[in-house]
Amino acid sequence: VEEVLAAAEGLEAERQRSITVEKELELEFDLGNLLALDRNPPPAAGLRGAGPQREALLRALARDNTQLLVARLWELPAERAGGAGGPLVARLPEPAFRLPREKPPPKPRPPTRWEQFARLKGIRRRKRTSLVWDEQAKEWRRRWGYRRAGGDPARAWLAEVPEGADPEEDQFARLRREKRERVARNELNRLRNLARAHRAGSAVPAAPLHPTGHQSREELSRVARVARVSTASLGRFQPRLPKESAEPPSRSGGKKRRFEPLLGNLVAERSRQLELLRNMSSKKPVLDITRAVNKQLRQEEAEAAAAKGKKQSQRGKRGRRQ
Amino acid sequence: MDALDRVVKPKTKRAKRFLEKREPKLKENTKNAMLIKGGNANLTVTEVLKDIYAVKKPFAVLYKKKNITRPFEDQTSLEFFSKKSDCSLFLFGSHNKKRPNNLIIGRMFDYHVLDMIELGVEKFVSLKDVKNSKCPEGTKPMLIFAGDMFEVNEEYRRLKSLLIDFFRGPSVPSIRLAGLEYVLHFTAVDGKIYMRSYKVLLKKSGCKIPRIELEEMGPSLDLVMRRTHLASDDLYKLSLKQPKALKPKKKKNISHDVFGTTYGRIHMQKQDLGKLQTRKMKGLRKRPAEKLAEGGGVSPKKSKSA
Numbered sequence: 136v137e138e139v140l141a142a143a144e145g146l147e148a149e150r151q152r153s154i155t156v157e158k159e160l161e162l163e164f165d166l167g168n169l170l171a172l173d174r175n176p177p178p179a180a181g182l183r184g185a186g187p188q189r190e191a192l193l194r195a196l197a198r199d200n201t202q203l204l205v206a207r208l209w210e211l212p213a214e215r216a217g218g219a220g221g222p223l224v225a226r227l228p229e230p231a232f233r234l235p236r237e238k239p240p241p242k243p244r245p246p247t248r249w250e251q252f253a254r255l256k257g258i259r260r261r262k263r264t265s266l267v268w269d270e271q272a273k274e275w276r277r278r279w280g281y282r283r284a285g286g287d288p289a290r291a292w293l294a295e296v297p298e299g300a301d302p303e304e305d306q307f308a309r310l311r312r313e314k315r316e317r318v319a320r321n322e323l324n325r326l327r328n329l330a331r332a333h334r335a336g337s338a339v340p341a342a343p344l345h346p347t348g349h350q351s352r353e354e355l356s357r358v359a360r361v362a363r364v365s366t367a368s369l370g371r372f373q374p375r376l377p378k379e380s381a382e383p384p385s386r387s388g389g390k391k392r393r394f395e396p397l398l399g400n401l402v403a404e405r406s407r408q409l410e411l412l413r414n415m416s417s418k419k420p421v422l423d424i425t426r427a428v429n430k431q432l433r434q435e436e437a438e439a440a441a442a443k444g445k446k447q448s449q450r451g452k453r454g455r456r457q
Numbered sequence: 458m459d460a461l462d463r464v465v466k467p468k469t470k471r472a473k474r475f476l477e478k479r480e481p482k483l484k485e486n487t488k489n490a491m492l493i494k495g496g497n498a499n500l501t502v503t504e505v506l507k508d509i510y511a512v513k514k515p516f517a518v519l520y521k522k523k524n525i526t527r528p529f530e531d532q533t534s535l536e537f538f539s540k541k542s543d544c545s546l547f548l549f550g551s552h553n554k555k556r557p558n559n560l561i562i563g564r565m566f567d568y569h570v571l572d573m574i575e576l577g578v579e580k581f582v583s584l585k586d587v588k589n590s591k592c593p594e595g596t597k598p599m600l601i602f603a604g605d606m607f608e609v610n611e612e613y614r615r616l617k618s619l620l621i622d623f624f625r626g627p628s629v630p631s632i633r634l635a636g637l638e639y640v641l642h643f644t645a646v647d648g649k650i651y652m653r654s655y656k657v658l659l660k661k662s663g664c665k666i667p668r669i670e671l672e673e674m675g676p677s678l679d680l681v682m683r684r685t686h687l688a689s690d691d692l693y694k695l696s697l698k699q700p701k702a703l704k705p706k707k708k709k710n711i712s713h714d715v716f717g718t719t720y721g722r723i724h725m726q727k728q729d730l731g732k733l734q735t736r737k738m739k740g741l742r743k744r745p746a747e748k749l750a751e752g753g754g755v756s757p758k759k760s761k762s763a
Contacts, residue, residue, distance in 0.1 A: 147663070154662050154663075154664070154666050168600065168628075169597060169598070169600060169632075169637075170621060171599070171600070171601045171602070173601065173602065173603040173604070174605050174608055175603070175605070176604065176605050177603055177644055177646050179646055182646050182647065182651075183647065193642070193644060193651055194653070194655070194673065196642075196644065197601065197603075197642040197655055198669055198671045200601045200603060200642065201601065201640050201642075201655070201657060201669045201671065202668070202669045204601065205599075205657075205659075205667065205669055206666045208632075208634065209634065209665060209667075213634060216631075216633075222633045222634075222635060222636075223633070223634045224631045224633050224634070225632055225633075225634050226631045227629065227630060227631055227632055230628060232618075232621060233697050234618060234625075234697075235564070235566060235571060235696035235697050236485060236566065236696055236698070236699070237485050237486070237488055237565070238480075238482075238485070238545075238566070238567050238568075239481060239566075239567055239696075240481060240698070240699070240700035241481045241483065241700075
């Protein structure tokens with residue numbers, strides 16, 4: 136009996152000991168990735184021998200490391216998922232090991248033309264109700280769509296001739312045509328905004344002119360400018376179109392950086408000097424009050440809009456722009 | 458390739474969802490791996506690819522046909538495959554006399570090759586050869602790296618990062634403790650890397666933490682590092698950059714110290730100290746010695762004798 140008891144006790148003691156593992160250097164853990172890094176140099180001598188001895192050594196090493204990792208995982212705050220009877224689930228922390236991303240982080244979409252204008256003027260989105268009161272039907276109807284508030288536009292049997300219009304003209308055809316034009320213009324602007332966003336995103340450097348169609352005004356003017364300057368004399372003797380500016384804008388700057396030749400146009404010089412004298416002696420104030428006030432007002436408007444926008448977003452509302 | 462660069466406008470909702478899955482996001486998808494055979498892949502290498510596919514299912518794509526390319530010379534076909542199948546990890550297997558049983562493991566950033574490391578397989582034991590019970594498909598493995606070489610040597614450090622990336626699996630917020638069944642153990646010794654996979658058996662022990670017993674299972678590889686093609690430092694740093702929106706928001710007025718104590722800060726208005734109620738604070742009461750000094754006539758307490 137004593138032998139049996141002693142054997143049982145030995146087994147128990149072994150079990151108690153068996154969870155602890157001795158290591159020279161502590162392991163580094165990244166529990167978010169279920170990762171453990173062991174810096175201890177493995178016993179090189181034992182591993183050099185081939186065959187089952189190496190496997191046994193590797194397995195023992197693996198068992199020790201896994202024991203330490205599992206001990207750490209079991210220490211995490213755990214809860215029972217799905218009620219009292221569900222499996223025990225541990226909440227993992229965020230993965231700490233820095234791994235490279237798959238793709239670069241997304242860039243925010245550039246604002247459309249309307250969005251830029253609205254930001255400048257301080258125009259904000261007004262939330263509209265989805266239902267509108269219809270007097271005729273005496274109930275709440277949708278603003279647009281199936282059974283809208285103003286009645287079905289396709290069934291409209293009356294189209295008034297506006298005051299300045301031609302009495303022979305077909306008003307229904309005119310309304311249809313205008314709707315088609317509006318839709319087409321809207322679609323064109325949407326595609327232009329998309330193209331602008333796509334171009335901004337991919338940052339294509341000044342590409343040569345698109346072969347056919349799709350040539351925008353800016354692209355054409357840019358290419359024309361570049362083509363003019365790419366002659367041997369840098370575009371000084373190129374013939375000009377009748378409506379084009381007489382002199383190309385100098386490379387060295389704009390209005391304030393342009394320097395006329397010393398002994399050139401005598402008439403122009405004389406008139407300029409007289410103009411200057413006249414301005415100096417006149418009693419008219421140099422500052423144009425109305426223009427200055429308008430500029431100031433516009434600036435204040437923009438600032439107020441920006442401040443209100445910031446306050447709104449601070450209060451917790453997310454920016455409307457998605 | 459030009460065909461893949463052209464912007465495709467989706468015509469159906471399904472196509473739109475497909476494209477949205479592939480575009481860059483704040484929080485990224487789990488990385489997919491593509492397993493490719495080279496022009497002259499032998500049986501060993503094919504078996505390795507099949508086994509790793511079994512481990513990495515469903516986040517892997519195994520290409521059946523042989524592709525005659527050399528990744529170290531020309532990376533365009535790899536990049537084309539990556540763009541087509543939206544995979545950012547790859548494993549390319551080939552065999553020739555100079556480099557027998559060759560495996561090139563690598564990853565992409567923005568569909569261009571970031572890192573590539575060539576490993577030679579010296580010994581391989583397949584899933585089929587080990588006649589033990591296997592764990593279910595798609596289990597998140599525990600990863601253990603043993604050996605100081607993984608810290609000291611720059612190439613080994615990149616290899617460690619690559620292997621973690623490869624075998625990590627999806628990132629989960631919580632994990633079932635009883636389901637920790639699979640462990641991949643990498644040992645770097647003597648210029649060789651031993652990769653072993655074990656099934657974990659949790660045995661009862663005296664206290665809460667179970668005792669671990671390991672059972673050999675699954676592919677085991679003896680690898681030797683050959684050539685490497687690592688990304689330059691600045692490209693690597695660029696790929697590591699995380700957008701600021703992912704950083705956890707700091708709560709104001711709460712701080713932690715080294716020992717784990719949480720401190721809070723309360724901002725109060727200025728208190729009128731004249732109106733403080735001191736009679737109820739024991740610590741502010743006058744001590745007997747002070748009372749003596751104040752009122753000299755009052756005699757001290759007579760000591761009572763029993």
